[in-house]
Amino acid sequence: MLSLRSLKLKTRMMLILGMMAILQTGFIGFFALVYLSQSLDEQIGLRALHVAKTIAAMPDVVEAVESRDSEWLQPISIDLASVNDARFVVIGDRNGIRLAHPSWKRVGKPMYDDEGDYNEPALVYGKPYIQKATGSLGASVRGKAPIFDSSNENVVGIISVGFMLSSVEDTINRYRDTLYLVILLSFGLSVLTGLWFASHFKKAIFGLEPEQIGHLFQERNATLESVREGIIAVNGQGNITTFNRAAIDTLGLDANTKLTGRPIEEVLPDSRLMDVLRTGEPQIDKDVWLQDRNLIVNRLPLLQNGQITGVVSSFRRKDELDAISKKLSQIEQYADTLRSQSHEYSNKLHTIAGLIQLGATDEALALIGQESQSHQALIQLLVEAVPDPILAGCMLGKYNRAKELGLNLDIDPESSMKEIPDHIPREELVSIIGNLIDNALEATLRNRKFDVRLSMTDLGNDLIFEIEDEGAGIAEKDQENIFRKGVTSKEGEGHGFGLHLVEKLLQKLGGTILLEPADTVGSRFTVYIPKARPE
Incomplete structure (x- = not known):
């Protein structure tokens, strides 16, 4: 099976950013659709209830219900449904018998739905309520309100106003299609962003893959620890970024001291690395005293795009170099002495040989x-x-x-x-x-x-x-x-x-x-x- 580590950095970044875009957009979209569905149900239910309560308070409707005047109630219910964009307005008497219904065939029959709701909250207790159920006209969100008589004490009927759930689903489907489009565009944008970012990132890391950088980092650490010269590097702010064991030993620092990230002027106040950081001028083979030690020091600025981004310094105790120099000087002096003596005594021997030959x-x-x-x-x-x-x-x-x-x-x-x-x-x-x-x-x-x-x-x-x-x-x-x-x-x-x-x-x-x-x-x-x- 192909693993991410075997893919190039660009491919990995495109896949990761694309998957992140899909997951994030999908999660947000799912949450938005659920919230939208609940909000639409709630808003439509409240609207249906408001319309039902308004109709129930109309005097003409109250009078017609009390007189069971279906001839007058039937057309007015249809008109009220049309005016309020409702799917239906059903009017019933105090026993739940339909007095008005979009279909004349159902007038005079009991009001109930598939869930067995017989309008008890409104007819028995006189309380308006919202209901989502499937009735004779299909699944709908309904607002039901009791009709009180003129004394406002007795329930004489019930108003049921309904909005079909199919309209809610149509609205949600439209938003779902929009969401799919947004997810697709987000994925495409993420892929393009991944390509741009990967190209920019790889340029900054000289076209290397992450594994290659890790390998070079290990080589760099091994190299630093293998050299006998002390090495310390600082960044553009003068904070220590690199050092090796030889640096700690040469300067006599505590081996347990944490150096990374500390200002160089705090650790080595007389190091002069900040001078190189400010001027950008390298210092080669400088004979200095630091930490009560005589050192031979090199300081070189690090440049990137013409800007000084840091300084690296290498140093070694001068007495070590002096020991080598002394040995070389001794050898040189001995060689010079032997050469001179050889030449001189060669002349002397020739002279002595000549005198002997002459007697x-x-x-x-x-x-x-x-x-x-x-x-x-x-x-x-x-x-x-x-x-x-x-x-x-x-x-x-x-x-x-x-x-x-x-x-x-x-x-x-x-x-x-x-x-x-x-x-x-x-x-x-x-x-x-x-x-x-x-x-x-x-x-x-x-x-x-x-x-x-x-x-x-x-x-x-x-x-x-x-x-x-x-x-x-x-x-x-x-x-x-x-x-x-x-x-x-x-x-x-x-x-x-x-x-x-x-x-x-x-x-x-x-x-x-x-x-x-x-x-x-x-x-x-x-x-x-x-x-x-x-x-």
């Missing part, structure tokens, strides 16, 4: 000893002065890079960098120092000099780094723009980003950078990074 063994031994001594001294300095492996690896890599270029990176032996606060991201610190050293090496190489000096200290409230090169220096008029994106003294494309990145990272850490001429030639960059967490 200059003493010079070869001296070179080996010098190189080993220099490298061991650097490693010993870094181990003692820079315990952080990421920063130390960066400096070792830059030292070997300088050797490749034929330059000397001189690290001040009095340097100390042992107290780096945990909140300072190591990869950002490496980016700052690495970019400054690279710029110093390139400037020194272009100026055909050899030495780049690095000193650092963690005494006091700041971490201080000094990088001094032997380049051509930076003109005073260019110093204001040197940190702008794209500004560079190098030729070609792809330059002018290093110092700009350094400044941005220092702003984030609350640090500063000072540019001044070196003591002899070149430039000196001094970096100050506060140990305290910036506000």
Whole structure:
């Protein structure tokens, strides 16, 4: 058997709306017909009774009944029936014997109907009443009234005025036909409404069937719970509509707290989702503090027909990303160091091999000893002065890079960098120092000099780094723009980003950078990074 679930949404909606229209119209119509039938019976009965009472009060009729003048009563009864649109007016004496009847053949015979009513209420008790019964003229609604004598004390006869039930049924049939037409039109209108509404509804749900929506909803919930990033979405009023378990865990919210439907500003006053809802501008990879947690946050507006209908935000703890970044930075520094060392020692080995082939063994031994001594001294300095492996690896890599270029990176032996606060991201610190050293090496190489000096200290409230090169220096008029994106003294494309990145990272850490001429030639960059967490 074909079930509703197997039908398309349009077909289902047409059938449901059509059936609803038929049931509602049929119920209302049935009630209307029953009420109409009862009302018509009551109104016709009251009319018949009113006519009967009026005729019974006519003096001429009273006198004719008392004298049993059927010759006068017969025609007047027919005239009175015609005037009042009644089917009949029957007049009887106090014994219920007909004195006037539409048919002369029935005059002089007793007044009674198929139910055995002998007019007792009117003739015996003198009370008018209404009756629905079948008599000699057929089924009718009758009004019966007693005729009193001139003293208004004794019943001398009875008036019976009747309206045929067939006329009532004809009226009801006309209304029934109208009702059938209304039911048919309602069904047709419901089908058309169902078609329009289904088309509009399916357009709003992208042409999907309800079962498909249910399946997608389950997939969406499973997807939300499977991702490790926290996700929260709000509607156009700023009320929470979607969230996942990772969001509750990341923000440290109570797992039993009901979030759906609550204003986002009540749950997370500093979330800034309402700003995106008002402006419609997305926010990507924002570093924020929320619920005493450092998060990386994305906020994207939801648009429908050009209107902002909500905002969805995804976020993750920054320390998780920092852990990954640290590992990548370490790998990158190790790779850079190994590459530089491999290249440098390859050159050294070629030189030593050449000296041996030339028989200059003493010079070869001296070179080996010098190189080993220099490298061991650097490693010993870094181990003692820079315990952080990421920063130390960066400096070792830059030292070997300088050797490749034929330059000397001189690290001040009095340097100390042992107290780096945990909140300072190591990869950002490496980016700052690495970019400054690279710029110093390139400037020194272009100026055909050899030495780049690095000193650092963690005494006091700041971490201080000094990088001094032997380049051509930076003109005073260019110093204001040197940190702008794209500004560079190098030729070609792809330059002018290093110092700009350094400044941005220092702003984030609350640090500063000072540019001044070196003591002899070149430039000196001094970096100050506060140990305290910036506000």
